[in-house]
Amino acid sequence: MNSRFTNIVLAFILPLLLVGQRSDSLLVELNKREGNERVPVLHQLVVSEWLNYPNLAMTYGEEALSLSEQTNDKPNISKSLRLIAGVYYYMGDYEVSLDFNTRALNLAKEIGDSVLINNGYNNIGLIYYNLGSYQTALEYLLRAKQLKLRLGEVYGLPTTLNNIGLVFERVGQFAEARIHFNEALQASLKAKYQDQEVYSLNNIGNTYLREEQYDVAQSYFREASALAIKIQNINWGAVSLRGLGEIMLHHGRYDSALYYFQKSLDASRGIEDKKGISESFYLLAKLALRQQDFTGALGHLDNSHQLALQLKLRQQLLDNLKLYALIYQQMNDDAQVILYQSRYSGLRDSLFQDVVVRNLSLIPLKLKEEEDRLKMSLQQAEIDKKNATNRLYIIILLIVLPLLIFLALLVRKNIIANRVLRERNDELLRTQKLLIMSEKMASLGTLASGIGHEINNPLNFIMNGAKTLQERIEKRLPGQSDEFAPFFEAIDEGVSRASKVVRSLSHFSKSGMEMTDRCDVNEIINNCLVILNNRIRNRAEVIKNFTTEAVRVKGDEGKLHQAFMNILSNAEQAIEHDGIIRISTEVDDDKVRISIKDNGVGIAPENLEKISDPFFTTKPAGIGVGLGLFITYSIVDEHHGTIKVSSKPNVETEFIVSLPLHTEA
């Protein structure tokens, strides 16, 4: 009883609110402004008037558009176009509205304004919904929803969510529809957008109504109508009233139903909402039919149908034709029933055809969009791939680079190791040859010493035999010894010479003894000359200029013999005939200076620096190995001495050996 009373009061009050005062302050503001500055105010005016006074809204919209176009203010042109599209929408002219919305959307895309693009998607979706292209509608609306969520545009979200719900409701998926309406309700509460709150409540109510859950539906419609009054939203208030009326109609409370429908009609009339008027007449017709008032029903229905035709309200037209058939059926006018039923199916078919045609015409557009999307995703994939490849390259580089560096280091190390190895190998080869050489010398020494022993004993026989013999002769034939003397002297001389040679040879075997020996340089040179005597004698004269005292150096006697032997032997070999070899020794401070000069072929200037190199030789292969002077240099170096060489080929070649003197400790 109580709720019914409230409803009646509500229905009574609503029309009184018809003359809304909301736009007054905006008009005052508009009058204060001039030119372009009017545009934002004009836009607000369009929104505030389009539901109630579409014609007025249209004039505002057109002014805003023309002002924006004069200054080529693209964002405002787009917005004006969209608002005009909205006005057409509320006037039921969906095709024109679609055209304006599309223009607005394209411009929005051109300037890249996300908010405008998103509004475009929403509106176009809504129009397709009204045109019966639900699939397309849903696509646009979902796109709008996505964009809004992404942009965080809380204010526009409830509208889009409600529209999505409407699509589901229209195709009979009430539960799904309700989910979206409820989301819309939550979003409106969050955004404190009460118009959308009323709209959401009405929509939810409608879903319950369709599912014949009348009590639940009623509570939603009541809540909606109460809020509508509060915020003076006549349009949605009228919708609530029609919902309540339908519930009354179901319960068979015809008076109440009539009341609600009548008030709803008044409200819609008051705001020139032709869609609402048409719906109200339709419901009145339904009520009349229930009361078996066929004339009244047809009258109301005619009114509804006229407006529906005018606004091309497709769903309303279909509903109306169905109702006509039902009325005539109850009037038993079969001819009319058949007529309206065929009109119904004809319209349905043509609508279906429209939808198909529209969808077909959308195919290239959608294909292009799809293609663009695909291209973009391909490009993205390409970029991703490139990035991945780059990352891979970097990773590979990061892995490979250290490896390469490591390898390079390894190779470098290897090269160095190789070089060291080669050097060592060369060194080893040199040492080996030297070893062979010194082995030769050593065996020569051993041989010499062996032979020496075997020769010295017979020499002993001769010398001491002769000596004893000489003594005995003197004893037995006193005074006659003079006669024998020259023979004994010859024997003495022979033995002495042979003994000298043997002794000289044996000096070469003395290598390996401690370096503490005191070696007499003069004696060493003499020993060498004894051995070379045979070769020198016929070709050269040896002129010696030695110190009177023995010159002693600390060293290895055998090695020093080798060293001087090599120099003297070279001097000898440089001379072909009539040569002179000058050898002098002199003490110079703490050194002994030994100079060996010859007037042989000499050493070419380019070879002077090489003579100390191992294996350097100017002799034919097989004759000289080129170790002689190298050994000499090594030995002198071991004895802390130096060698200086100068040569004027065929004039004079001089070797100067300096050795530290042995100082008595």
Place this chain on the structure above:
Amino acid sequence: MRDLSNITILYVDDEDINLFLFKSSFEPKYEVITARSGKEGLEKLEGYHDKIIVVISDMNMPMMNGIEFIEEARKTYKNIAYFILTGYDYNQEIDKALKTNVIQKFFTKPFVSAEIEAAVEAAFRSVRGA
């Protein structure tokens, strides 16, 4: 001071000619006992060590060389001068023997009798404390 003719020398050499010539060279001045090997030399020392003042040995001999013989002899007969007379020249073994006083002197063949005489007489003087 004792008479030089009382000097007795032991000469060891494996060659008979050397023994003969040595004996011939020094017999007029000294008494010369000879031995043909180190082993025989030790036997002679056992018999005549009271008389022998100087031992002169060849270096290169079979079984026992000069230094080995002298090292052995020295163990028992310390108051004798030991010399080496060798066909070889100076070598490391002789060098070591000289440094460790196993031998007092060494001479090379062919020998010069005057050198040996000087060394023998010097040894005689020092050994007999003349």
